[in-house]
């Protein structure tokens with residue numbers, strides 16, 4: 017059970033060296049598209065967070081860049097942030113959507129729960145090195161990553177009602193449904209649903225303002241990318257998702273039954289160590 021730090025560095029430097037200095041930018045429109053949604057389920061690039069779905073239609077799950085932060089010492093401090101490109105998920109599911117692009121934030125601080133959401137005019141996904149950034153234009157919400165993915169920062173600015181920043185410093189390597197991240201690997205957890213745990217575990221600093229109250233804490237952060245070309249409830253009708261720490265491992269558990277009734281379980285034990 018040794019040397020998670022070294023294996024992390026090896027993974028990262030392999031990814032960095034195979035990533036050319038190419039950078040790319042994709043604009044996701046806010047409108048629902050006609051015709052088939054096209055999803056990518058085989059990894060083809062070291063840029064784990066690049067968008068994987070084209071032509072999001074009315075019945076597709078689309079794409080979700082998901083983040084959460086939980087304090088292991090103060091369970092009453094937690095938050096989640098969702099950057100969505102989806103007509104079937106999100107905070108107005110089923111309703112006629114004026115934009116499929118939403119940013120949603122829920123913050124728990126003691127007994128108070130603060131929530132805010134906004135719809136974007138477009139989303140700009142751009143990559144540099146192995147890091148990917150996303151701007152949900154019009155909401156004030158964005159996430160960004162350094163070229164080597166050693167840091168991710170979520171920024172919330174007005175007009176968003178919760179403002180401030182959340183900074184993740186990953187300390188566990190990315191994983192796919194069947195093992196560590198690599199090129200030409202399968203990312204399809206269940207038919208029609210892809211999942212990559214890009215930051216299974218991160219030292220995280222939260223510095224937010226919600227209803228004129230400062231919400232500041234350091235805790236354990238997590239980030240994954242979820243996507244699909246059919247409705248999520250059809251790909252994985254039943255599931256349990258959990259994450260946590262057990263000794264020197266960070267655990268991410270996704271157990272479920274897919275649309276064909278097949279059991280799918282993913283319980284990687286991801287070694288980590290603090291880099292302090």
Ligand SMILES: *[C@@H]1O[C@H](CO)[C@@H](O)[C@H](O)[C@H]1NC(C)=O
Nearest residue numbers: 051052053073074075076245
């Ligand atoms: C959306 O795309 C999926 C995958 O290609 C397809 O199965 C589905 O029928 C499409 N839905 C619509 C409304 O076009």
Ligand SMILES: *[C@@H]1O[C@H](CO)[C@@H](O)[C@H](O)[C@H]1NC(C)=O
Nearest residue numbers: 127128129130131226227228
């Ligand atoms: C925050 O402010 C909004 C709007 O004034 C109010 O509806 C909400 O209840 C407040 N939430 C908390 C937790 O104070």
Ligand SMILES: *[C@@H]1O[C@H](CO)[C@@H](O)[C@H](O)[C@H]1NC(C)=O
Nearest residue numbers: 043137138139140151153154
């Ligand atoms: C944001 O969207 C508006 C309206 O579509 C557009 O004029 C503006 O250029 C966009 N900004 C970015 C940074 O994409």
